[in-house]
Amino acid sequence: MTSVTPPSASRLSRILSAVFLALAGLNLPGHAATSPARAPNIVILLADDLGRGDLGYAGSDIKTPNLDAFVSTGVKLDRFYACPVCSPTRAGLLTGRWPIRHGIMRTVIPPWSNHGLPLEERTLPEALADAGYARRGIFGKWHLGHSKRAFLPPQRGFTHFYGHYNGALDYFTHLREGEVDWHRNDETVKEEGYATDLLAREAVRFVEESPADQPFFLYVPFNAPHSPYQAKPDDLARYPQRQGNRRTYAAMVDSMDQAIGQVLNAIAKRADADNTFILFFSDNGGHLPVASNGLLRDGKFSVYEGGICVAAAVRWPAGGLKGGRVCAEPMGYIDVMPTALRLAKTESTPAQPVLDGIDVLDIMRGEKATPERPWFSFIAPQAREDAAVNVGPWKLVLSGTSLLTPSSGSVTKVELFNLIDDPRETNDLAAQHPAHVARLRQHLVEFARLQKTGVAAYAEGRSGFKAPTDWIIKD
Numbered sequence: 001m002t003s004v005t006p007p008s009a010s011r012l013s014r015i016l017s018a019v020f021l022a023l024a025g026l027n028l029p030g031h032a033a034t035s036p037a038r039a040p041n042i043v044i045l046l047a048d049d050l051g052r053g054d055l056g057y058a059g060s061d062i063k064t065p066n067l068d069a070f071v072s073t074g075v076k077l078d079r080f081y082a083c084p085v086c087s088p089t090r091a092g093l094l095t096g097r098w099p100i101r102h103g104i105m106r107t108v109i110p111p112w113s114n115h116g117l118p119l120e121e122r123t124l125p126e127a128l129a130d131a132g133y134a135r136r137g138i139f140g141k142w143h144l145g146h147s148k149r150a151f152l153p154p155q156r157g158f159t160h161f162y163g164h165y166n167g168a169l170d171y172f173t174h175l176r177e178g179e180v181d182w183h184r185n186d187e188t189v190k191e192e193g194y195a196t197d198l199l200a201r202e203a204v205r206f207v208e209e210s211p212a213d214q215p216f217f218l219y220v221p222f223n224a225p226h227s228p229y230q231a232k233p234d235d236l237a238r239y240p241q242r243q244g245n246r247r248t249y250a251a252m253v254d255s256m257d258q259a260i261g262q263v264l265n266a267i268a269k270r271a272d273a274d275n276t277f278i279l280f281f282s283d284n285g286g287h288l289p290v291a292s293n294g295l296l297r298d299g300k301f302s303v304y305e306g307g308i309c310v311a312a313a314v315r316w317p318a319g320g321l322k323g324g325r326v327c328a329e330p331m332g333y334i335d336v337m338p339t340a341l342r343l344a345k346t347e348s349t350p351a352q353p354v355l356d357g358i359d360v361l362d363i364m365r366g367e368k369a370t371p372e373r374p375w376f377s378f379i380a381p382q383a384r385e386d387a388a389v390n391v392g393p394w395k396l397v398l399s400g401t402s403l404l405t406p407s408s409g410s411v412t413k414v415e416l417f418n419l420i421d422d423p424r425e426t427n428d429l430a431a432q433h434p435a436h437v438a439r440l441r442q443h444l445v446e447f448a449r450l451q452k453t454g455v456a457a458y459a460e461g462r463s464g465f466k467a468p469t470d471w472i473i474k475d
Helices: 009-024 066-074 086-095 124-130 197-208 244-268 335-341 434-449
Strands: 041-049 075-078 137-141 162-166 216-221 275-282 311-316 325-327 375-379 387-390 394-401 410-418
Touching: 009 216, 041 244, 041 335, 066 086, 066 275, 086 124, 086 335, 124 137, 124 216, 124 325, 124 335, 124 375, 124 387, 137 197, 197 216, 197 244, 244 275, 275 335, 375 434, 387 434, 394 434
Parallel strands: 041 216, 041 275, 075 325, 137 162, 137 216
Antiparallel strands: 075 311, 275 311, 375 387, 387 394, 394 410
């Protein structure tokens, strides 16, 4: 008699998770769609430095059954834009405004920076509080300022915070700059565990403890798969075909998918599962050469498509976002807040800062096209600057210095691409279409007028910096 080896407990759990998620998107007997008459729960799952091509559904060898199931039962967002690096994306996501208005577009907020998301900015959790969302949790990486308490999540509209202020912390020791950067609300906590697992545990608890009769807001900005490249042995063992950091990165993506599966399973068990709007995307493109952004050009730190057009998907069965469709209309991170305000059945008022993003719910549903508008990208971590603007099929890319100060700027490279004909940005048409170049450059001139002083060059202020003990922020 032939002996059959049963699957390991972890493998069996992953198989059942994928099957469960696939079933969760169906309206089976006993699992009828919840009426969207009540405002939905709003969940945002944010990956950090995830390559667009590094998911199972994209053909990768990295195992992501939970995200694969999520995409197959929801709507894949094929032209979803973020910034080239993470702090700007997070600033725009939580305000609906271009991060250049916050002084947070040129680079990330490093540990030694005194800058933070300006206190006059109205954040998404603050807006949702006004709309009746009593529970508003963030579990993961903040990265929007930490030099004073007023910048921290509990002071910016969140009722629950668990995670870290800075990026690039150690996944096992939770250290950044030699001090523990791991917190629950306003208190530093010291506990063992792999960061991705701990964030999933807390997010699941938040979901399970949220009342069934009230909508909640859950924001899970994972640090994975951002460096340092650190993974658990069991996850590494699944990728013997890879070497070095590429192997570790694959294990980290796999671990993040497992964590996402835990959160999605907790949501699926709720009576209001179908009335939960869940958006997943990456804060920027994957970091080459460790990650893959598929066929798109370049990656993190770049304004080419590989740096800004990221993996993304959405699901809300009660609201018509289901069925495995693909939405190819352009949209992005600044559109999250205005869309969430519509979901919450509220809106901005004239007394509040103008939103640069738009409500894209009907676009996600396939009921309308994205209106033509300029879409801006910019990065300047050191002296060199790169800027881009898309309008319709045309994309202008500039490189040089002081690009947003036209009177004194120096442009060293001008490129023009037709993204419809050439999504890989291989055919520079600047010489053939000077009128398009001039028109798009004028958009960048107008964009420059929004610029506020803020984050300096990344390394500025690093020399001699000493982190506060256990990253305790006292004032």
